[in-house]
Amino acid sequence: MMTEISLYDAHDPWVTINAMHRQQGDELLALTGFRDQKIKAHWLLADGSIAREQVRCSSDRFMTLTTILPEVAWDEREIYDLFGYTPIAHPDLRPLLRTQRWPDDFYPLRAAMPDRPLWRDGEPDQAMKVVQGEGIVIMKVGPTHAGIIESGHFVFSVMGENILCLDAHLFQKHRGIEALLQGKSFPAIQPMIARLCGSDSVSHQYNLLQSIEQVTDRHVSEVVQYRRILVAESERILSHLNDLAQIPAGVGFAVAHQKGLALKELWQRGMAVIFGHRFLFDAMYGEVFTQEDKLHFLSLITSFEALWAKWVKLTEKNVAFHDRMRGVGKVTRQDAKQLGAVGVARRATGEKSDMRKYMPLYQVVDFTVATALGGDVEARFQVRLLEVESSLSILRQTLARMGDPSKEEPFVVPSDLTGETVTFSESPHGLNVHVIQWLDGKIDRYHIRSGSYRNWPVLAKAVEGNVVADFPLINKSFELCYSCTDR
Amino acid sequence: MTQTMIVQSFGFFIAIGLSPFFVGLIQTTKARIQGRHGPSVWQGYYVLLKYWKKETTLPENSSLIFVIAPIVSISVMLLIMLFIPWGKQLPGVLAGDFIMVFFLLALERFWTALAGLDTSGTFGGLGASRILTIGIGLEPMLFAVFGLCFFLTGNTHFAQISPLWLRQAPHLLAWFLAAGGFALTILLEIGRLPIDNPDTHLELTMMHEATQLEYNGRLFAFSHFASMCKVTAMLAIGWVWFGPTLSSQWWTLLLHLFELGVSSILVGVVESFTIKMRFFRIPYYVSAVIGMGLLAVVITAF
Amino acid sequence: MDKKMKSLQLRHVDAGSCNACEQELTALLGKDYDVSRYGIEFVASPRHADALIVTGSVSDTMKPALVRVFEAVSTPKGLIVIGDCALGCGVDRRAYASHGGVQHVVQPDLSVAGCPPTPQEIVKRLQEYMDKHTTV
């Protein structure tokens, strides 16, 4: 270990330039590995422009950034697993998504089109980080869970009821989507991107569209812009409703849970009528929005708001419910910053960090960034509550300003797309970034760094020191998705 | 005497037979309050019958303890049912007292917890630890109420405690405190909100169910049935002690069955509007009940 | 004994889905679909289940778990697959770490297609399943 640390060179230009960005308070969008031994870091600067830093891995090695930027620990581990590039002096270089079943020389992203390998027999276990000490119980939960939840494997080190350490082994559902996208054309990948994640679908679709538009320099009409806001905010409401309905279930508040589910169902049915899909799959790609849709939408909002007000009252007047959430699963501002928390988790620590403020799309509407103090379950619940309300107001504003739908020229994607784009959006789970490299109309590299991916280490940190029985509640307050993390 | 015998055996078998129905009532009530249709009130019978017919397996690391635990649960519950005066009186040989019931409940807890440890899984062990930790509060709670009942009636026997509220008009406040305390104790004993959530299906938050995760087939049917009987038995004890009786034993039996139905619905209502407590807040709940007991004793003492 | 099934305990396994099928399964518990009225319940342990309900195209990491969960369900048992991915026609079926559908691992007894299938569809098919299987 010591020799590795001595290899760590704090004066390496790659380290210094990234440290400088961090000093300036820039936001790291993504750390992406490429087949040609390059690793690129994209930073979002305060003025909204994007800086690209890159490093070449000579002999498959590069200097780790984790020591100065703890938030990239997972990204570097992932690069190590999928490309085999070794981050020098990484403090925790255990396999992240590689399991014992992977053949030794199998590095999927080194090939343009990787074949399905011959999996080894055995357990898909990885090295665990556990607490040592007498009487410590290693509680392994998952990958299959007792409720209707996505799959993840959690290794808790507990002492009785107290969680000392959580080592989250995600990537149980790693299917290899990034490799699958390579070599495919825009129409082919559209449904795949829409189905990356059931609760962030729209945000992923938007990032893909943005990429195409950046490469082709296309400008869409104002109506389509407004329509995109409608779809994106509809998804935010949908996703937040799901989380808001689940949090009461975690404390046995069945009435609020059921009423929350009913609200979500109402919204979903509306979505199916207006945008043609209950989860808005492929909805962002569409460009038609009729007057009838507008009326449907307005009546949906009206009927929703009536029920919503009742639901908010139901949860707000229940003192015991709020008391139950208070102080549980606390994230400090410091941890949130260091571990790169995004979205609701970050805003619940009091920071006004909302990517919508940087997105050109949202420059036409007014909204305030919802924040709460405390960083606990209650704060996250509160932020979601406020965001649903601000989304409703954005929807109303948009519908009011939206002009009559005009006939849009059908857009033909040129077959020789080439170029590299970095697109981002504020998904319901936070900053969602796609780094896409096009080559002759095909994907050469597609890197997805979703909001949940960045928040998982924050969740693991937030859980420490809480009691075991509160984990489901904390987990639900983050409501991170596994699918677009695992890919 | 013969009539007592007949009423008692009738009450015993009917109460056992109706236990799944009462639990079904709780479920239906909760579903209706949530705005759902909910399962049929007879669903418990279908479920039990199905588990009875399914294959039963034992986990590899388990021992005989695993088999015995559900059998102890069901035996204990039937035994408690046997000692509840379903009419007004009990046949002489069954003149059971509450200390006995107290120890029988402890016996059931002991074995359930032991079985949780037997499967060598974390959840079972955690559930066992939770059950017994709660038992530390629960047992003084039971005695706070039992002791009070004894003090008000001068008897430890079930059948003598029953007409309590008629005789003890001067101690009406004590009666309220005892009845209220017992209602809170029942919720804890039968694993309902605000302590345990029977509807949660998450390994990390379960208490009683965590010890049952490895059970299937007949053994699961036993423990499932035992938990249903426990609900009936605890509610019945509450009514026998704190509820009215009628002149005839048969009418009393009918009254008790009616009361059981009503109280099942009540449990459903209470559960719908309660939120699960934090685990380490349970001592407050416990001390509230014990405090009620002490207060009642002080009131009656002076 | 030729009666239809009156209670169906289900255990859910996500073998690599996108979370949409899960959300639709959760919706089944809500008042709009309320499967509990048909005696359908989602349970905590495969030991308590009559059938496994699987979503997703089976990632390699989830494959051993899926096999083990199905083994843990006591007989008589069934396997229900929900959604296109699990049926083997999902978008990610050709990805390197995907086994491309549940049928390559365990044979399903009931398949509900859709991306994701609507709750109405799932309820309908589950009822058919209960009618067809005559165990209690």
Place this chain on the structure above:
Amino acid sequence: MMVIAYLFLLGLPIALFARQPLRSKLSLLCYSLLLLGIALIALYHPSTMMVHGALFALNPLRAWFLLLLSIVAVAVSWYRFGYQDHDDKATAFWLPLFVMSMTGVLMANTVWVFITFWELMSITSFFLVIVHHDREHVLPSGYVYLVMSQISAMAIIGGLFLLVSQVHSADLSVIALKAHAMNPGMKNWVSALLFIGFSMKSGVIPFHIWLPRAHPIAPTPVSSLMSGGMIKLGVFGLIQFLLLDVGVQQVFWAVLFLLVGAVTALLGVLYALMEKDLKRLLAFSSIENIGILFLGLGLMAVGIVLHRPTLEVTGMIATLFHAFNHALFKSQLFMIAGAVQQHTGTLDAERLGGLLRTMPGMGIAFIGGSMAISGLPPFNGFLSEWLTFHGLLSLMEHFGAFWMIVSFAVILMLAMTGALACLCFVNASGVIFLGVPRASRSNHPIGKAMTLPVIGLLFVCLAIGIDPNWLLSPLFAVFPQKPTLAVSSFFPSSLMVMSIVLLLLLTFFLWLSRFWTMKKVPNWQCGRVVHEQRQMSFTAFTKSVRTSLAIIYRPHRHLERTGTQAAYFPEQLIYRGGVRSIWEKYLYRPTYRLVWRLSGLTSILQAGSIQLYLIYMLGTIGLFLLFVH
């Protein structure tokens, strides 16, 4: 007839001459059986046995204690045939003497004989405790025990001499007749000295520090005898001298008994919960049970003070019955602990697990013993705790507001103690005998000679639990002057009905389950394979209690993170936790330091030879004689 009474002195020749191991074990077994015979005859046919010599005498009360002592002795000497771990010449020499001295204490009919045998008992047990003086911690703990038992002996000797000087006779039968008439001031002095002396020997809190130190380091037969037999002699002394002979007069004494009893019971079990060493756990559990016995004594004292014969008899029967039951299951549990140590080489619960598979007899016996000690039906512990509860409830009824509140508080504490004992023993039996091993080890097989006495004791426990009448009926002869009471007035028939119906139901459902057709399948672990550290650990099982009762335990914990990036990427996470008791800090530490200093002083005087000790002993007694006269 006198000859039979003197037979117990056989212990001396056995100790001196039977140096050959097998012969020594055999002769001790015969000796114990002889004592058992004497006890049974004395108890069931008192008329044929009433020896009333000048030096020795037996009455039903003494015969009762002799019975429990000899049953433990029989089981222990049988068990010794299989026990190899600690057996050597020293044990072979001191053990018969130890048994003999305890018998002597019970049979003594003069103060002199009583004191002689009492001191002999203290000395022999001290040598038995330090049999393994070459091991770590043994000698310091042994000295703590020696000093404590000597302080206790001083107090007893002082009390008895004061008594003798008042009654002007050293004959215990004379004392029994005349002690009542002592002047009240003197009575209180005598009571105080006797209370301190005997309760120290019983190990009640706060005099308990020797008990968890001495019991675990002693060889198993010794710890069985000490926990099952010796500490009950303190209770015997309290009943015999303080309550029956002297007879307390002030309410203070009754409240003191109840208070000490409730506190001891509750704190004893609370401390037991935190012990992962099985023998230390059992030692603390003995303290808890002594607390329950003291509650019975308290009831008896209330009965005496308020002149309520029924309450007095209830309290006494509860105490005697529970003392008997505790002797059975505690010595049995200690023997199992010894077997566990011989089997695995450790008593650390965190390193054990799954022993039910490798030593099934012991495992079942331990679970049975745990049920008995937790007071669960259908075992005997249930009945004696039932009786204690009943006694306390009846105290609540007719004695006014003061007693009502006292007994209500005590009942709640006792109920809590019961639940804690349940937690403690589920934890012990679950972690040690169920699941899978927590550390790899080689197992040494356990012989039948060890298993059979343990199973035998369990059966006695079960038999008493189902029907206590045959055992308890002779006890009522203890009260010749009291109104005749029958066992049936204590235990309603429904209790027996319940036990029998419970066993029938269990058998019926066991048959109904058709468990013999069930096949074994892999454990369900959320889709992964079994990992032995995922089992609940002993310490973790009681963590919630530690947290909830932090005011008593003062737990501390520390999670150390190592490495250069410790905040987010620790190389290692190391947990250290424990409890810090306020008693330990403010009472035991200073006491311990004092005791240690004292024992340091005594070591100057000690040359280590037995003769020298005997000389010291005689010198002490001589000094006291001078002082009193």
